[in-house]
Amino acid sequence: MLFFGISKSDNPNLYVLGIAWDGSSTFRRGSSEAPRVIREATTDKLYNSFTEDLIDLREVWRYRDLGDVTGVTFNNIVDDVSRVVSNYYRGEIFLFLGGDHSVTYASVKALKSASNSDFALIYFDAHPDLYPQYDGDRYSHACTVRRLVEEDFVRGDNVVEIGIRAPTREQIDFAREAGITIVTTSEVHRNPHVKLSFSKAYISIDLDVLDPAFAPGVGNPEPGGLSVRELIDVIKSLNLEVVGFDIVEFIPKYDCKGITAFTASKIIREILGFMARTKTR
Numbered sequence: 001m002l003f004f005g006i007s008k009s010d011n012p013n014l015y016v017l018g019i020a021w022d023g024s025s026t027f028r029r030g031s032s033e034a035p036r037v038i039r040e041a042t043t044d045k046l047y048n049s050f051t052e053d054l055i056d057l058r059e060v061w062r063y064r065d066l067g068d069v070t071g072v073t074f075n076n077i078v079d080d081v082s083r084v085v086s087n088y089y090r091g092e093i094f095l096f097l098g099g100d101h102s103v104t105y106a107s108v109k110a111l112k113s114a115s116n117s118d119f120a121l122i123y124f125d126a127h128p129d130l131y132p133q134y135d136g137d138r139y140s141h142a143c144t145v146r147r148l149v150e151e152d153f154v155r156g157d158n159v160v161e162i163g164i165r166a167p168t169r170e171q172i173d174f175a176r177e178a179g180i181t182i183v184t185t186s187e188v189h190r191n192p193h194v195k196l197s198f199s200k201a202y203i204s205i206d207l208d209v210l211d212p213a214f215a216p217g218v219g220n221p222e223p224g225g226l227s228v229r230e231l232i233d234v235i236k237s238l239n240l241e242v243v244g245f246d247i248v249e250f251i252p253k254y255d256c257k258g259i260t261a262f263t264a265s266k267i268i269r270e271i272l273g274f275m276a277r278t279k280t281r
């Protein structure tokens with residue numbers, strides 16, 4: 001069974017949706033293959049249902065896998081994700097499997113509309129993704145947070161970017177103007193407790209926030225990153241209700257012996273355990 005042996009259900013409290021899109025990547029492509037490979041890496045043949053903190057995910061979660069959204073254009077993807085989320089969302093948690101980081105634009109937009117509520121964005125990434133446009137594409141994966149803020153899907157002062165280590169002056173200037181909080185990789189390394197000024201958020205995990213030693217199979221590897229241990233400890237330190245989360249930028253063909261896939265699976269397992277603390281459904 002997939003997802004650590006959690007039961008499938010027609011009355012789920014967790015939906016899984018793959019977003020098989022890598023057309024907004026700037027360098028290496030192939031993250032559209034990731035949803036299938038991440039699912040396979042959650043097999044209960046490899047991992048049992050307990051988290052590090054002894055939460056039994058089978059006692060908390062019932063899931064339904066909605067398959068993958070595929071599309072020829074980014075607009076198709078945005079529309080399809082919105083349609084699927086609005087069809088199913090009744091307060092459940094959504095786990096989105098990317099895809100490149102542009103899919104977070106689609107998922108946040110869809111959840112915001114379907115839930116009709118405001119939430120903050122915690123964005124784990126080596127890169128700020130705050131370019132006004134990249135190679136002529138305003139919806140490039142290098143522009144995701146800027147679009148979400150400028151189009152009012154999330155307030156700038158409700159965005160925290162964690163693990164940043166590949167900034168540009170232009171992007172950091174925009175972050176300051178917009179009130180976006182930047183927590184650098186060095187800052188996390190010194191202190192994994194990130195303080196937040198909000199209590200409800202969407203979490204986006206770009207696997208390149210990790211050092212390529214722990215996640216070689218990504219589009220834009222940036223050495224000097226977090227360890228898996230540090231990332232999990234940061235997540236566990238957050239005091240937060242999570243409305244949904246994603247794992248993005250995994251490219252299976254650049255992976256080495258499944259390292260990145262197992263890392264993605266481990267992160268999903270621990271986030272599901274982390275969310276169990278605040279889950280009321």
Ligand SMILES: [Mn+2]
Binds near residue numbers: 125
């Ligand atoms: Mn990114």
